[in-house]
Amino acid sequence: MKPSPWPDWMDHILAKSQQYGGETLAAHTWDVLVKLSDLYRLRPRLDNGSQLWHCLYWAAFLHDFGKAARGFQQRLRGGQAWSHRHEVLSLAFVDTIADGFTPEEQRWLVAAIVSHHRDEPEIAETYPPGLRRDPLVDLCNELEPQVIDHLQRWLTECANPWREALGLAEVVGKITPQSVTVNPKRVRYWLQVYHDWVAANDPAARVPGILLRGLITTADHMASAHLHRVPPPITEPWSALAKRLLSQGQQVYDHQQQSGEMKGQSALLMAPTGSGKTEAALYWALGDGAAPPARIFYTLPYQASMNAMYDRLRQNFGDELVGLQHGRAAQALYARFREGEEWSAAARRVQWEKNLNILHARPLKVLSPYQLLKALFQLRGFEAMLTDYAQAAFVFDEIHAYEPERLALITGLMRYLREQFAARFFVMSATFPQLIRKQLTVALGDVPVIQACPEIFTHFRRHQLFLCDGELIDPTTIAAIVAEVQAGRQVLVCANTVARAQALRDQLAQAGLTDDQLLLIHSRFTYGDRSRIEQDIRARCGSNVTPRPPLALVATQVVEVSLDIDLDTIYTDPAPLEALLQRFGRVNRKGAKGICPVYVFRQPTDGQGVYGRDRDPQQAGHIVRVTLAELEQHNREIIDEAAINQWLDNIYADPVLSQQWTEAYQRMAQQVELIINGLRPFQSDEQREDDFEQMFDGVEVVPQCFEQAYVDCLVQERFIEANDYLVSISKQRFAILRNQGKIRPAEEVGQRRVWVALLPYDSRNGLSFGDTTYDPDWS
Structure with missing residues (x-):
């Protein structure tokens, strides 16, 4: 709904091309102000006594004035590309309202206007000072006299009433706009005010700068996306x-x-x-x-x-x-x-x-x-x-x-x-x-x-700990698991690596369990198969499922906090206590089955390339051995949930573990401090994207058997379905396979490129590397 008054004399000036709805400049600006008022109601105390909302309202009103430029309007109507920045041209109108702001608020106003699309370095590069002919001269010549009159009339007649219509009169001051002449020297002046403010790098100005740019870009993007309304917070008590x-x-x-x-x-x-x-x-x-x-x-x-x-x-x-x-x-x-x-x-x-x-x-x-x-x-x-x-x-x-x-x-x-x-x-x-x-x-x-x-802790005493000699993959253990399933129980079998989990599933099948009695989950399934398996697990092992069919669920760490399931017992590789406790949490989840046994094997104690793999090789698996030593003190006991914290404190009191943990934490904490101190509004840093990506140890590949299906989906532009055929493997494993000639590029389709893994894959076991020893893809 249009507010009153409305600038009907400007309905020929567009903000969006016909391709994007042909929205007028006034209509888009009103929508941005509506979204800004919604954001104000979402966080009314955000300004902390400052004039934040006052600056934002007037900046939002002016932010797209530069779109009235002749070349920009022609482009919106199908003409050639325009090489200027409309938000810089909008600065030509700052003088009309500048008297209503303190010098600091003027900096805020200008920054909000000029930064709502591009970072400060890009603006500085586009309009550098000191050239023989200032490019701002050509930019200002893009505004015709009649258009300037239209914009100034709009500002004079509508800006103050609109702030009242939006319920912002308490936080947005009234201003009487002045008539000014569009002058490239004044645009240069305001542009320099912006550059100087950013260059000063005043720590006290960083958060206001972040809020100014964050709020005006959010309001602008919401309006451009035609979001009907900004959802209010949930107010249910x-x-x-x-x-x-x-x-x-x-x-x-x-x-x-x-x-x-x-x-x-x-x-x-x-x-x-x-x-x-x-x-x-x-x-x-x-x-x-x-x-x-x-x-x-x-x-x-x-x-x-x-x-x-x-x-x-x-x-x-x-x-x-x-x-x-x-x-x-x-x-x-x-x-x-x-x-x-x-x-x-x-x-x-x-x-x-x-x-x-x-x-x-x-x-x-x-x-x-x-x-x-x-x-x-x-x-x-x-x-x-x-x-x-x-x-x-x-x-x-x-x-x-x-x-x-x-x-x-x-x-x-x-x-x-x-x-x-x-x-x-x-x-x-x-x-x-x-x-x-x-x-x-x-x-x-x-x-x-x-x-x-x-x-509560007493009520949730639901597990009895049993430490077992040997390994999870020993024939006697396999026979015990099969007997449990054939007796009608649901058994969680938790391995530390994918290769080990795959081997366990094969051994259980060879020992007599049918496909209906076996499920395997780990990280090396395609995304489509992983989703299907998770649904199957929830349907058969979910906390509220009845009746419960006998089953052996073989899993890696993905089961630890991923699924709301409730099995009858667990057989697991040794692991750090936190991991073991999460695995135990998938057994007798609600404590409705009395006390259920949980079986932890004493071997292997080397961490299996999972726990402590980046530390001193002589200390590999040290955390596993220290954990097992603590568990020995409680073997065959009913686990007291209230005592677990003390168990953990005992484990991390170990000098080696304490030093390893503290040093690793402090190294990153120091880097985080540098990162935070380096945050600068109006200056995103694309180079840091690589730093961010380094946090994720994964490369996506498509198993060879799905290559054609993957490419077909891309050709049909069914991109989400195409992703169902991908598997994520570690960067280390990717490098190994590539050196072995087991990775090659897939056929390129458009901008998408993916690698093909020349390895066996089936929907029961997932992608197989053909090894059962060191396995960097542990989840």
């Missing part, structure tokens, strides 16, 4: 959600109620697996509904667990409020949207969901910490990312799952967002060893620790 869950048969534990009553504080939660940590986190984020967080981010370490959490939260809050963001989110969303829809309609929905993530338009988002960390690496658009994190609530689940280097990155981001953007955090785990709690205290301050009551 925690008690209302608890009541809904009570009606579904869930109860409210004391630690959940304490979480809901934290009133805007950060907190740590320690509670057993299966005791409602997810609900506690949601209660904490919602609070009493009086001051809802601008956004809620729920982070998890593994894609399968993110996908499952996305489904769970959609059931609680609805599709419109929940988003999903990780490296394979498109695959996960496509699999869900394909149910009952044509592939093209499902693909369009996936693209729209991706757009909504880019636009920061979901009140509740499930994602990986690595999506958050992009902002620290100053990738393009990082200001909008950081702005989206302002005054947000972050849930970090399974914090123990990260290696010390990754944890240092995460805690560094936590501290930065807490100190600079008023973000708060809820960090939860079944265990919090002192090493981790110490670093969380540095990041979050002296936050309260919510702990499940002793009765």
